Amino acid sequence: MIKHYLLSPGPTPIPNEVALAMSETMIHHRTPQFNHIFDQARQGLKKLFGTKNDVLILASSGTGAMEASVANLFSPGDKVLVINGGKFGERWLNIANAFGLSPIELEVEWGQAVKVDTVEKQMKAHPDLKGVMIQASETSTTVLHPVKEIAKLTKNGPLFLVDGVTAVGVVSIPLDEWGLDVLVTGSQKAMMLPPGLGFIALSDRAWERTKHAKLPRFYFDLNLERKNQQKGSGAFTPAVSLIFGARASLEMMQREGLDRVYARHARMSRATRAAATALGLKLLAPDSPSPAATGVYLPDGIDADQVLDYLRDHMNITLAEGQDQLKGKVIRIAHVGYMGAFDVITAVAALEMVLRKFGVELPFGKGVAAAQEVLMESLV
């Protein structure tokens, strides 16, 4: 097998157009030339985040942007509700604990979305909550949580912090319209960039809250960043080439049209689910799947990690593994970012072939055919 297919939910493939932009001649970041590029990226991000407010660009991973939100919005001992339905739910919890907050954990079964009325019940039980944290798309379980509905509950209550790492650019998640208070993402997902940038936007009331938040911060001081990013390129050295790339990828997304970007992800996700179902495979998130990736249980007796190793080492295809209790049981096929119809076809055809190789009896082409039926919708 000669070509490599990166079908993991981050890092995701980089379009040539973006790679070429990142190869442009290095320039100094305290110049009008760079400020102009930086500002274009900022404008593109506002559209993507659906906000009139600033979207700050941080030289960090997405986790850095999550930490920034905690450090800028809370004070020691603040009570927060953490909706934890996977590895990234755990991450909110770990950050909250590391910063001395008092998190209430709302555990959600892996593969399920949180129920809105359960959140409501918890909010009533804890009227002193200062924040609610969630993933819009929980990458580890391929679940989409009901962020829009929960935002209605937090409207006049605790701040609502949304990890949008595999949601922003995958589904419509407008910060202003839905009334979210924090939305963060990272560069190596739907932004079609290498890892290295974190992005964060705050609502007006979240900005107001920063004035009273007593947790320590320096590198992630969002007021300092906002002031410096509005007039230039931020307080500290920005990741210049990644920002060249961000401008290019945002331009690509705008050219495709955000609605079409979202429709493409939704279609790839539906096609992959249809394929898995046609092959008799159980879905990890049957009820509220994220269009970022599709989790699929492999048949009993098949070690999913061995299958993934074989796909990577013999078929040159990188899919993602199951984590913790899902380890060895599921595979995750990503759709996020620079992916198209024939990535779905490749993933499904490869899955059929590798399962046959591992002794599973299945008819070739059956999953592919189910995917094709869905993918045909784009041919209008």
Next chain:
Amino acid sequence: MIKHYLLSPGPTPIPNEVALAMSETMIHHRTPQFNHIFDQARQGLKKLFGTKNDVLILASSGTGAMEASVANLFSPGDKVLVINGGKFGERWLNIANAFGLSPIELEVEWGQAVKVDTVEKQMKAHPDLKGVMIQASETSTTVLHPVKEIAKLTKNGPLFLVDGVTAVGVVSIPLDEWGLDVLVTGSQKAMMLPPGLGFIALSDRAWERTKHAKLPRFYFDLNLERKNQQKGSGAFTPAVSLIFGARASLEMMQREGLDRVYARHARMSRATRAAATALGLKLLAPDSPSPAATGVYLPDGIDADQVLDYLRDHMNITLAEGQDQLKGKVIRIAHVGYMGAFDVITAVAALEMVLRKFGVELPFGKGVAAAQEVLMESLV
């Protein structure tokens, strides 16, 4: 559709590794540094051409290398036999005519390979032949001609000039072992490079013939090139970045192993033929197919050119068209160069989808399944 798939028989896709090599800092061509790179490319080419003789690198297309062979080997009025079974057979004829040779045309039905005994009969009818010209792989008709067998006939007779443009690097075609007198190719095929380089190797007796050939030549003076390429980088300015790329692509081929490169092409070709047959489509070259590309007749009433336009403009997939009398009737799916199993899957799945779109009733996944059965062979 977001990604573009170039599945045409030249230009072919460029591996990132090769693109990066071509992006290396420009250096001067009259330096020991460049001579070293040039020499490494030359050594790799000798293995690819199966010859102990020089393989000359020309800044030209493959047609330039074809012309060079004629200009260096013949004199005005020389009688040559041109085996013409497609667009590139015609090209030999056009070059021969342009240089004032007296070509005898052996017409071959498009889609068929020339019969060895027909060549033998022509050679007997024209004992004064100075050369025989052929395509190893006739790209326009996706046919593989019996070069090895014809070389046995020409051994002590006329020079045997082989256009190897979509054969070198696709099938084993060793110049020395088979006793060919000229073998040429271009960079934009199995060499996985952009267009811009022509390659040519001559047998000992062909080099001997150059001494007596009276046709005029300057840019394509192969003795001048040989002398200069042995001690440096050629008589005229070489295409520096393409030669950086050639070194990288030859290195990739050697790493994969030439036998495995040939097996990969053969497998992709068989898989595509199996898919077309499963879909009830007629093959353009059923009896002697070239592994470089698979020509497929579309069902009656379907305009193949409209199908190709739709594939390119709506599905982002470039396949090749039929030429002259095949125009509108066939499509050609290429396998040459940087192509793998999932390019076949993509091409076949896309063909199923576009045919459905054009009103052809066919079951999705049937062609894909047939291809998968063949492609499984590589998973050992």
